[in-house]
Amino acid sequence: MFILTCRPHSARGPAAAYRLHRVHPLGSGVSLAPSGRRARPRAPSSIASPGQGGSLRVQCAKEGVRFSETLDGTSLRVGVVRSRWNEGVTESLLEAVKRTLKECRVADDNVVEVEVPGAFELPLAARLMIETQRVDAVVCLGCLIKGETSHFDLIADKASAALMQLQMSTQTPIVFGILTCTTMEQATARSTGANNHGIEWAKTAVEMGTVKNVMLGKWPAGKESKKLLF
Numbered sequence: 001m002f003i004l005t006c007r008p009h010s011a012r013g014p015a016a017a018y019r020l021h022r023v024h025p026l027g028s029g030v031s032l033a034p035s036g037r038r039a040r041p042r043a044p045s046s047i048a049s050p051g052q053g054g055s056l057r058v059q060c061a062k063e064g065v066r067f068s069e070t071l072d073g074t075s076l077r078v079g080v081v082r083s084r085w086n087e088g089v090t091e092s093l094l095e096a097v098k099r100t101l102k103e104c105r106v107a108d109d110n111v112v113e114v115e116v117p118g119a120f121e122l123p124l125a126a127r128l129m130i131e132t133q134r135v136d137a138v139v140c141l142g143c144l145i146k147g148e149t150s151h152f153d154l155i156a157d158k159a160s161a162a163l164m165q166l167q168m169s170t171q172t173p174i175v176f177g178i179l180t181c182t183t184m185e186q187a188t189a190r191s192t193g194a195n196n197h198g199i200e201w202a203k204t205a206v207e208m209g210t211v212k213n214v215m216l217g218k219w220p221a222g223k224e225s226k227k228l229l230f
């Protein structure tokens with residue numbers, strides 16, 4: 001038995017970038033290439049190898065995510081909600097999000113911004129953004145840094161659950177852009193330079209806004225995906 005999934009495909013047009021692939025239900029390691037040939041299993045992102053003293057050492061090499069180079073947000077309207085706790089970090093994330101949305105051809109007029117105090121406030125603001133601003137996707141930016149008390153776990157848990165529930169109930173993609181760090185150094189490393197996570201979060205918004213609009217029939221699908229999708 002096979003299931004259908006959607007994934008970006010580079011070097012093609014915006015809507016055509018979304019094509020359905022047949023994937024074996026046992027996992028991505030056993031997938032079918034588009035031609036129907038069995039694809040080679042992908043290397044795992046964590047490798048267990050024998051370490052000193054006979055114990056197992058687990059090496060976590062982060063693989064990250066690749067995006068299509070032809071992401072096109074021309075017809076998208078994107079909401080961005082930024083929380084001000086750890087302001088230097090969230091400002092830097094916001095700058096990367098806006099720059100990347102522009103690179104993906106989202107018009108300045110179609111980027112709607114709002115600020116809230118902390119990460120705990122993000123879900124309500126995201127909901128109000130969806131209800132009042134006709135956005136195709138919302139990026140929620142925040143930065144939680146572990147302190148001495150349990151607020152970190154409580155806020156991270158509740159905010160992430162609320163954002164997930166919100167995107168499922170509204171069918172509006174919400175990007176989880178909350179850094180959850182132990183130290184400010186970790187947060188800085190993830191909000192500056194080429195590793196600024198705002199870059200991939202903006203691309204996620206453009207990709208998911210496109211997926212939503214194509215799959216809900218709001219936009220015509222590209223030639224190839226139309227054959228498979230509808």
Ligand SMILES: Nc1c(NC[C@H](O)[C@H](O)[C@H](O)CO)[nH]c(=O)[nH]c1=O
Pocket residue numbers: 083085086117118119120121142143144145146151155
């Ligand atoms: N400690 C952090 C917070 N705390 C504040 C809460 O998010 C919230 O604003 C307050 O409890 C009022 O409801 N927020 C962050 O975004 N990051 C933190 O590290």
Ligand SMILES: CC(=O)[C@@H](O)COP(=O)(O)O
Pocket residue numbers: 147148149150151
């Ligand atoms: C809810 C919070 O983030 C904040 O009140 C936690 O404060 P503290 O770090 O003093 O426990």
